[in-house]
Amino acid sequence: MSATTAPLPSRALLERLPLRTLGVVLGVALLLFVLNAAGTIQLYRPMPVLLGQLSLGLINGAFYALLSLGLAVIFGMLNIINFAHGALFMLGAFAAWAIAAPNVWLGMISPGLAVPDWLQLGYWPALVVAPLIVGLFGLLLERTVISRLYKLDHLYGLLLTFGLALILEGLVSNGFGTSGLPYAIPDALKGPVDLGFMLMPRYRLWVLGAAAGMCFVTWLLIEKTALGARLRAATENPGLVQAFGVNVPRMISLTYAGGVALAAFAGVLAAPIYSVNPNMGSSFIITVFAVVVIGGMGSILGSIVTGFALGIVEGLTKVYYPQASATVIFVVMVIVLLARPAGLFGKAA
Amino acid sequence: MSVTILAPATAPVRAFSLMGFSKAQVWALVVLVVLIVACPWLIYPISLMRLLCFALFACAFNLLIGYVGLMSFGHAAYFGMGAYVTAWTAKNWGLTPEVSVVLGGVTGAALGLAFGWLAIRRQGIYFAMITLALGQMVAFFCVQAPFTGGEDGIQGVPRGALFGLISLKSDMAMYAAVAAVFLVCFLLIHRIVHSPFGQVLKAIRENEPRATSLGYRTDDYKLIAFVLSAGFAGIAGGMNALVVGLSTLTNVQNPLSGEVVLMALLGGMGTIFGPVVGAGIIVATETALAQADMWVKVLQGTIFVVCVLAFRRGVVGEIGHRLRINL
Numbered sequence: 001m002s003a004t005t006a007p008l009p010s011r012a013l014l015e016r017l018p019l020r021t022l023g024v025v026l027g028v029a030l031l032l033f034v035l036n037a038a039g040t041i042q043l044y045r046p047m048p049v050l051l052g053q054l055s056l057g058l059i060n061g062a063f064y065a066l067l068s069l070g071l072a073v074i075f076g077m078l079n080i081i082n083f084a085h086g087a088l089f090m091l092g093a094f095a096a097w098a099i100a101a102p103n104v105w106l107g108m109i110s111p112g113l114a115v116p117d118w119l120q121l122g123y124w125p126a127l128v129v130a131p132l133i134v135g136l137f138g139l140l141l142e143r144t145v146i147s148r149l150y151k152l153d154h155l156y157g158l159l160l161t162f163g164l165a166l167i168l169e170g171l172v173s174n175g176f177g178t179s180g181l182p183y184a185i186p187d188a189l190k191g192p193v194d195l196g197f198m199l200m201p202r203y204r205l206w207v208l209g210a211a212a213g214m215c216f217v218t219w220l221l222i223e224k225t226a227l228g229a230r231l232r233a234a235t236e237n238p239g240l241v242q243a244f245g246v247n248v249p250r251m252i253s254l255t256y257a258g259g260v261a262l263a264a265f266a267g268v269l270a271a272p273i274y275s276v277n278p279n280m281g282s283s284f285i286i287t288v289f290a291v292v293v294i295g296g297m298g299s300i301l302g303s304i305v306t307g308f309a310l311g312i313v314e315g316l317t318k319v320y321y322p323q324a325s326a327t328v329i330f331v332v333m334v335i336v337l338l339a340r341p342a343g344l345f346g347k348a349a
Numbered sequence: 350m351s352v353t354i355l356a357p358a359t360a361p362v363r364a365f366s367l368m369g370f371s372k373a374q375v376w377a378l379v380v381l382v383v384l385i386v387a388c389p390w391l392i393y394p395i396s397l398m399r400l401l402c403f404a405l406f407a408c409a410f411n412l413l414i415g416y417v418g419l420m421s422f423g424h425a426a427y428f429g430m431g432a433y434v435t436a437w438t439a440k441n442w443g444l445t446p447e448v449s450v451v452l453g454g455v456t457g458a459a460l461g462l463a464f465g466w467l468a469i470r471r472q473g474i475y476f477a478m479i480t481l482a483l484g485q486m487v488a489f490f491c492v493q494a495p496f497t498g499g500e501d502g503i504q505g506v507p508r509g510a511l512f513g514l515i516s517l518k519s520d521m522a523m524y525a526a527v528a529a530v531f532l533v534c535f536l537l538i539h540r541i542v543h544s545p546f547g548q549v550l551k552a553i554r555e556n557e558p559r560a561t562s563l564g565y566r567t568d569d570y571k572l573i574a575f576v577l578s579a580g581f582a583g584i585a586g587g588m589n590a591l592v593v594g595l596s597t598l599t600n601v602q603n604p605l606s607g608e609v610v611l612m613a614l615l616g617g618m619g620t621i622f623g624p625v626v627g628a629g630i631i632v633a634t635e636t637a638l639a640q641a642d643m644w645v646k647v648l649q650g651t652i653f654v655v656c657v658l659a660f661r662r663g664v665v666g667e668i669g670h671r672l673r674i675n676l
Binding site for chain 2: 081145148149152154155156157158159160162163164165166167168169170171173174178282286287289290292293323326327330331333334337338341342
């Protein structure tokens with residue numbers, strides 16, 4: 001279980017900043033600017049269109065960041081790529097729905113079964129309760145099945161979690177159908193906000209803030225606390241850390257639960273935006289894998305930055321060349337593989 | 350970082366060898382041929398032909414995971430693009446089936462060349478994630494590209510006449526053609542695996558740095574194996590399109606990539622006959638549970654979990670291990 005890619009301190013991130021890549025990006029931007037000035041291409045778009053798509057892109061980027069952050073944390077500690085991450089994201093959204101309208105599905109189990117109104121938890125409690133529920137479920141998964149794989153090749157972890165994702169998606173589809181369930185935006189977050197330069201739906205602004213805040217808290221926890229220091233040490237050398245009296249297996253379990261809870265938190269944030277349906281995670285997770293390949297899983301801050309940046313790239317593509325918006329992240333992945341095979345913030349794996 | 354294939358307990362001295370087949374493998378091959386000949390009288394030929402196409406697909410996938418240790422998680426891209434090109438050329442250019450299937454195979458191989466070249470820059474799970482992402486890219490491309498017919502797919506693909514002479518309209522004639530192609534490709538894959546080239550592939554699977562230190566350009570070997578695998582996948586996809594007269598998005602999308610992994614895993618990665626058995630089981634359960642689509646997903650997920658936790662040799666690998674033979 002010797003880790004090859006550990007979440008590294010932020011200082012190391014600065015040292016490994018992809019200066020050449022930044023140079024290339026700046027060069028391309030300059031070229032576009034010159035071509036635009038010369039009239040060869042037309043870069044102008046109406047400001048509301050540009051800002052609207054940019055904000056949508058940032059929202060997607062927030063989810064990429066939250067999900068790839070969880071993947072990186074889990075991979076650092078468990079050496080497993082959690083293919084079930086998308087399914088657990090979906091489970092987070094379903095948990096939010098399920099605790100908001102428990103009587104709907106309780107009635108499906110047995111007619112007449114119902115809980116009183118005060119037990120129907122709305123959006124705000126769901127932000128805490130749903131990640132807790134899904135995190136506990138993750139803990140159960142880690143203890144019962146995933147922990148049996150640590151001595152095997154990494155690929156078995158991928159296959160196992162892929163199987164778990166299929167089971168979860170299949171079960172939820174059977175229970176609730178694939179058409180999607182409604183989940184309302186909480187009253188406090190309805191309507192637009194005037195930012196001065198644009199009108200932005202309040203909920204989108206909240207998602208951006210909440211996701212960025214959660215990313216920051218996670219970063220703080222791992223990089224700046226005593227617990228995080230132990231975690232990073234255990235990633236480097238679990239045997240040695242265990243010899244110091246730290247319960248490493250419990251730490252591993254809690255790391256998985258934490259990463260999964262992050263995914264569920266993202267799921268609750270996503271519930272009012274996307275319809276809550278069993279496949280909402282599987283479409284996300286592959287893009288997130290591409291994000292992880294682009295950024296490399298070596299650094300916490302790296303995955304956050306890459307996630308948001310790729311969201312913006314996707315948004316801009318929707319403005320300038322909408323046909324490619326679904327594939328642009330994969331194209332970026334190809335370019336990064338050609339230019340910097342280890343990923344923007346990764347070291348050679 | 351390659352996947353560890355659990356080899357049979359004993360690899361006895363080859364006293365008997367026919368084209369690289371051990372005695373047990375010859376018997377297994379005889380059983381397979383007898384089944385292929387006998388089954389169309391017992392089972393609906395279309396289902397059987399689909400089974401053979403998927404079996405070939407699984408064998409092609411197994412060439413990578415079983416013998417080079419490369420986990421490609423986007424193999425549906427080569428299968429699906431092979432299917433589209435075969436269907437399109439057979440329908441719009443009126444090409445004979447053998448030419449259009451070869452074109453499908455070439456398409457798969459060409460795509461495999463490009464994607465393999467990109468993906469072998471990273472190893473282990475990154476390789477899996479890259480192939481998965483590239484496969485998804487192809488799927489998105491196929492949704493938008495005009496020649497695929499989008500959600501409708503390419504319908505009404507004619508089977509045509511083999512070499513322009515033998516009409517494949519009847520299911521039995523088509524079955525004979527598919528079975529012949531399957532057997533030829535199956536033997537070819539076996540030959541590749543047991544050639545000196547295949548020995549190097551296995552060396553890379555076991556210990557890539559050591560293979561490099563022995564002077565092998567492992568990246569070249571990996572790339573060639575990838576191209577071969579993608580080419581066979583393209584042929585399988587092309588044949589499947591001719592059999593059902595249809596090429597749709599399901600052939601190119603991710604669930605199929607997962608299914609082919611499952612076929613190889615369940616049958617036994619790194620065994621010659623495993624993927625065929627795995628494909629048989631998966632296609633049979635899918636046909637049986639055709640009405641309960643979502644339960645298929647749950648069942649397949651469960652098989653994945655059980656196989657990884659307790660049954661990593663797969664069906665054929667386990668039989669071979671128990672009987673101490675190499676299948």
